[in-house]
Amino acid sequence: MGLATPTAIMVGLGKAAQAGILVKGGSTLENLARIKTVIFDKTGTLTTGDFRVSIKTAPGQAADYVYSVLAALEKHSRHPIAKSILAALPDRWSLLLTHVEERAGVGINGFDSQGNQFALESAKVENPTSAEIADFDLCLSQNGRIIAYIKLEDELKPEAKETVERLQKASFKTVLLSGDLPQKCSTVAEALGIDVVHGGKSPAEKLALIKELEREAASAFVGDGINDAPSLAQASVGISLSEASQIAMHAAQVVVLGGNLRHIIKALALARLTLKTIKQNLFWAFFYNTLAIPAAAAGYLNPMLAALAMTFSDVMVIGNSLRMKRCSINTL
DSSP states (O other): OTTHHHHHHHHHHHHHHHTTEEEOSHHHHHHHHTOOEEEEOSTTTTBOSOOEEEEEEOTTOOHHHHHHHHHHHHTTOOSHHHHHHHHHSSOOOOOOOEEEEEETTTEEEEEOTTOOEEEEEEHHHHOTTOSTTTTOSEEEEETTEEEEEEEEEOOBOTTHHHHHHHHHHTTOEEEEEOSSOHHHHHHHHHHHTOSEEEOSOOHHHHHHHHHHHHHHSOEEEEEOSGGGHHHHHHSSEEEEETTSOHHHHHHOSEEEGGGOTHHHHHHHHHHHHHHHHHHHHHHHHHHHHHHHHHHHHTTOSOHHHHHHHHHHHHHHHHHHHHGGGGSOOSOO
């Protein structure tokens, strides 16, 4: 009976690694098997993370100056959006900024040598009620005055819809939880058929919502950004994509190599298979010993035969665990 659980977990972890899924510890597989709700971040998780960037300068503002400020700020950022903005700038020359600070879920700011403060922030943080910036995602400001507006557009991953549909078919509740603009989140949720959507949430609000969902059922959070690290740690199981930030991968208990959302289906299926195998091993080991031990104690079994029978019990448990290698994990 002592081999029932560790052998199944060992085979499960090995099979997960072969499928491109890194699982941190056997307890994670057991927790993953109990998941009922899958919570997705949007940017870089359900979408490709490669943004089409549109920059609109404020009236009377030189475009070259705006580009230099953007480059100076974003070269210090670790957010996936920063890479796309830098790639969209016509040239890379930038101002020299000091005391640059990045605030998760809010933006990034810094100062030049003359004491001017520059900030690149979410449009809803800068002025959540302004109709002027309703169509934009980010605002660039100098000393509190907006000098440019930035619009970001990214595409859904090709496997995103299929993944959501397969999860729902297997009776999982799907949730979209993002700090992006509520309208964009609703559009993505509608396109993918996600059950519940929460957009425009700060990292603190994300944590509160995950705690609320956790009270209903065990949840897995799937994310890839710096802002996702607290959420990955808060959920019963955090699932990070291999293209994620180092912080996100460190906070997650499961890392999906290649960033393919289909691997989430495999991870959940493998976790259920592992838990099922553990239960089978425990049942047969208990059933076997319940019959064999009384027979040996009553003298119906020769001691040599009893010892051989005990060895056969171990072989049976190990064989049942190894059988997992031939089982498919492509369906839930």
